[in-house]
Amino acid sequence: MAEWFTEQLAIVPGMRAQIEVTKKLASERSQFQKLEVYETTSLGRMLVLDDVIQCTEFDEQSYHEMICQVPLFAHPNPQKVLIIGGGDGGSVRECLKHKSVQEVHLCEIDKRVVDLCLEHIPSMAGKVTDPRVHCHYEDGAAWAKNHPDTYDIIIVDSSDPIGPAEVLFQFPFYESCRNALKSDGILATQAENFLLHAKIIKELLSFGKKLFPISRYYYTQVPTYPGGMIGFTFFSRKHAHDELVDKRFAESGIKAEEFRFWSVDFHKKAFTLPGATMRDFYS
Amino acid sequence: MAEWFTEQLAIVPGMRAQIEVTKKLASERSQFQKLEVYETTSLGRMLVLDDVIQCTEFDEQSYHEMICQVPLFAHPNPQKVLIIGGGDGGSVRECLKHKSVQEVHLCEIDKRVVDLCLEHIPSMAGKVTDPRVHCHYEDGAAWAKNHPDTYDIIIVDSSDPIGPAEVLFQFPFYESCRNALKSDGILATQAENFLLHAKIIKELLSFGKKLFPISRYYYTQVPTYPGGMIGFTFFSRKHAHDELVDKRFAESGIKAEEFRFWSVDFHKKAFTLPGATMRDFYS
Numbered sequence: 001m002a003e004w005f006t007e008q009l010a011i012v013p014g015m016r017a018q019i020e021v022t023k024k025l026a027s028e029r030s031q032f033q034k035l036e037v038y039e040t041t042s043l044g045r046m047l048v049l050d051d052v053i054q055c056t057e058f059d060e061q062s063y064h065e066m067i068c069q070v071p072l073f074a075h076p077n078p079q080k081v082l083i084i085g086g087g088d089g090g091s092v093r094e095c096l097k098h099k100s101v102q103e104v105h106l107c108e109i110d111k112r113v114v115d116l117c118l119e120h121i122p123s124m125a126g127k128v129t130d131p132r133v134h135c136h137y138e139d140g141a142a143w144a145k146n147h148p149d150t151y152d153i154i155i156v157d158s159s160d161p162i163g164p165a166e167v168l169f170q171f172p173f174y175e176s177c178r179n180a181l182k183s184d185g186i187l188a189t190q191a192e193n194f195l196l197h198a199k200i201i202k203e204l205l206s207f208g209k210k211l212f213p214i215s216r217y218y219y220t221q222v223p224t225y226p227g228g229m230i231g232f233t234f235f236s237r238k239h240a241h242d243e244l245v246d247k248r249f250a251e252s253g254i255k256a257e258e259f260r261f262w263s264v265d266f267h268k269k270a271f272t273l274p275g276a277t278m279r280d281f282y283s
Numbered sequence: 284m285a286e287w288f289t290e291q292l293a294i295v296p297g298m299r300a301q302i303e304v305t306k307k308l309a310s311e312r313s314q315f316q317k318l319e320v321y322e323t324t325s326l327g328r329m330l331v332l333d334d335v336i337q338c339t340e341f342d343e344q345s346y347h348e349m350i351c352q353v354p355l356f357a358h359p360n361p362q363k364v365l366i367i368g369g370g371d372g373g374s375v376r377e378c379l380k381h382k383s384v385q386e387v388h389l390c391e392i393d394k395r396v397v398d399l400c401l402e403h404i405p406s407m408a409g410k411v412t413d414p415r416v417h418c419h420y421e422d423g424a425a426w427a428k429n430h431p432d433t434y435d436i437i438i439v440d441s442s443d444p445i446g447p448a449e450v451l452f453q454f455p456f457y458e459s460c461r462n463a464l465k466s467d468g469i470l471a472t473q474a475e476n477f478l479l480h481a482k483i484i485k486e487l488l489s490f491g492k493k494l495f496p497i498s499r500y501y502y503t504q505v506p507t508y509p510g511g512m513i514g515f516t517f518f519s520r521k522h523a524h525d526e527l528v529d530k531r532f533a534e535s536g537i538k539a540e541e542f543r544f545w546s547v548d549f550h551k552k553a554f555t556l557p558g559a560t561m562r563d564f565y566s
Contacts, residue, residue: 004299006301013303013324013325014302014303014323014324014325014326015300015301015302015303015325015326015506015507016287016300016301017298017299017300017301018289018298018299018300018301019297019298020296020297020298040297041296041297042296042297042298043297043298059478062557193506195342195504195506196506220557221478221510221511221512221557222511223298223476223478223479223509223510223511223512224298225511226506227504227506227511228504228505228506228508228510228511228512229504229506229511229512256558256562257559257562259558259559260557260558260559261557261558261559262557262558263557263558263561265555265561266555266556266557266558268555269552269555272548272549272551272552273549274345274503274504274543274544274545274546274549275539275542275543275544275545275546275549276540276542276543276544278546278548279539279540
């Protein structure tokens, strides 16, 4: 029997999404949050944390490819990656596509997210058991603070700035991340929707401007997220997003077909926002 | 008292949007369809036809600027424009921003759409009474067929291919539009979401390839549409979308601030789709 899951979007007043679901595969409350996995009518399996849709099999590739491949292809030689959050495993899968990557440290505060996704959504989470992956079930902010000058790439694959992820949208965390990066490191973070959350994004960009020579915002389409898209900050200690991407892709040995969304062209264009948003964010 | 308007999306199974509304400003049934106008909590006023959201004051600029400004700035000297559908007036407003445009013919089958929007959403519809605008309350497909070699630009600002707009998604209509264009004319049409309706879009592109030397698809963000975006076909008899845009904007006398979404860069970027979609649509 199908019924409708209704998302309660605390950060978008007056709009909400409904997804038709056929079966509740898991439902529990961990030390940190409420976790649910559903089978849906037309979007594959779906992970929900504290009543907010985190990902569906239908469109998670867009989010995970774009949060990971943009910093990975912008960096000259990414070897050591830190993922903060990301317990669903989609970002781990993307990082492992690069042969240069020797270690992926997954720092997820809630082990139950990893366990549930491994059990119910292996298309996304299955690579978490790869030998190049090291799981740390710890506070990501503390981890970043305690590992200076360690990573080539840091990916902050977090939920919204309400609940356990709130600290990941504050200045001290960005400072720790900058310090945890090597001198040519790149930080990419989940950074909401530029039409619905411009105020949050401008605050993140102001943190970036204080800490990094390159501080930009980019975005991609995710139909099941509020407003149908999601954006990311791109904070880089040395290289611009489009400086190395052609050469890096050509030399990577990765085929274009390994990505559903990411491409060299889509990478470059993801940084072009509508006219008024460009003026608002950058002038 | 606020309540939730639930969209029933016939063309997207398993997903639907809910918008919080505070007042129903109009509700009637015309000869062609059911029409409703609502006041919403956070999106301004909203037009709904046959239970499908057509536009809100919050994000209609994205749709109307991009369906109109892309062909207008791609054309060397647009003077005579035909809008098929578009009774909400948003496309009329966009076309009139160009001093070169001498006549806008609005061919909307349902006069009640125009009347209701003029009354309740003047921010969008107010320019319909401009002396350069000629309203024809007639069948757009027949109008295009009966006016060969007449227009510089045709904009098909239609609802979805279910109900009165069904004929606007079929080959004979595209043939009529090609013939109604002058030899350097451009046709832009509402063409759905590339992640949810790839099959419809590929059929439209196959029509375009038979009729036009240039046949492309582009898109923009519209948070209140299914999946948060909408795309358009760009079918041109002579000029590519990016051939003249820099020069045309520089010479137009229009300020960047007159647009919330359209810009020269956003115009160019709108044609770059995710990797798999580019391969699917163009190879």
